[in-house]
Amino acid sequence: MFKKIAVPVLLAVSGVAAAAEGTTTTGVDLTxxxxxxxxxxxxxxxxxxxxxxxxxxxxVAGVRWVLRTVKSA
Structure with missing residues (x-):
């Protein structure tokens, strides 16, 4: 039981540590x-x-208005 829980936790922690190792404190300057x-x-x-x-x-609104006026006359 311990092994089933420990392996995913260990992989997650090592992945976070590897990701944090490559990060920089400043962003990319795109100016x-x-x-x-x-x-x-x-x-x-x-x-x-x-x-x-x-x-x-x-x-289109003008044409509709003209057609409506002609139909009603």
Missing amino acids: PLTNSIDFSTVLVAIMAVAASLVTLYAG
């Missing part, structure tokens, strides 16, 4: 990577897509 990214063109593209969707939605 050179993030400073070189320019999001201004991406923002323009997102706003253009949003404006297109708004225009499409307004056009």
